[in-house]
Amino acid sequence: MNVSTEERGGAKVVRLEGALDVAAALELRDLLATVLEPGAKVLLDLAAVSLIDSSGVGILVTAHRLADARGAAIVLAAPPGPVGRVFELTRTNRLLRIFPTVEEGLAALAA
C-alpha cells in the first residue's frame, strides 16, 4: 500500500494505492489513528485501490468509530467497482460515508 497526503479545502486528502488487505491493515490503522486528530476532516481517496478485503473494511469501520469519538469526520471517495462491491457485500456502504468522487466528498466535509 502506498500513501500520499495533501491539504485541500481545509481537509486532509489521503490517497491510498494498492491493496487494502490483511497485510496492509496495521499500517492503515496506524495511519488513520494519526490523521484523525480531534476536529480533523479526512477524505480517503480510494481511486487507486486495487483490492480491499475484510481486514481493510474492518479498519475503515474502526476509523469511522474513532472519528466519532474524537469529534472528527471521515469520508471515503472514488472507490473503483470491485472496492465498492465489497462495501455492498458487507453492507458497510449503508454505514460508512462513501462518495463517487473526491469533489463530492470534499463538499460533504465542508457542509
Added chain:
Amino acid sequence: MPDSPTDSFSLASRVEEIDGARLWLTARLRAAEYGDDDVWALELALTEALANVIRHAYRGDPAQRIDLELQVSPSRTTVTITDSGAPFDPHDYEPAPLDTLRSGGYGVHLMREVMDEVAATATPDGGTQLRLTKYRSPGIQPPRSRP
C-alpha cells in the same frame, strides 16, 4: 481451451506472503483469459482464505506452511488451500448481522458471496483442505481500473 494441469504454490504462514500468492493466481487466470470480475472474486476469496489460515488455523505462527493447488478449465477454476493447523470449516461459521457497524467478521461472508462453491474437508494430519470454486462468467467483461 483444454484443461490445464494442476499448478501448485507454497507459502509461509505470514500475511506478507499473500500478495505473492495472489500474483501467482492472477497470472494463471489472465493466461486463461478469465475476465476481470472472475479474477477479482478469486483474488478476494484467496486472500480471505489465507488470512483465516494464518490467523486461526496457525494462530499467527509464521513458521508454518500453506499449500495451494490450482485447476483452471474453460468453465471453472478451483483453488485448493491446504494447512495442517487447527481445524476450520466455514460452514460452521454463522456471521453476525451485517446491519450493525462492526470491525470484523466479514471474511467468511465475503468468501461465500464471491465463490460458487466453498467446501472444507479435514486432512489426515488434522488440518483443513479448503476448495474454492468459481464458474467462469459468460461474455466479455470490461477491464477494471487498476493502478
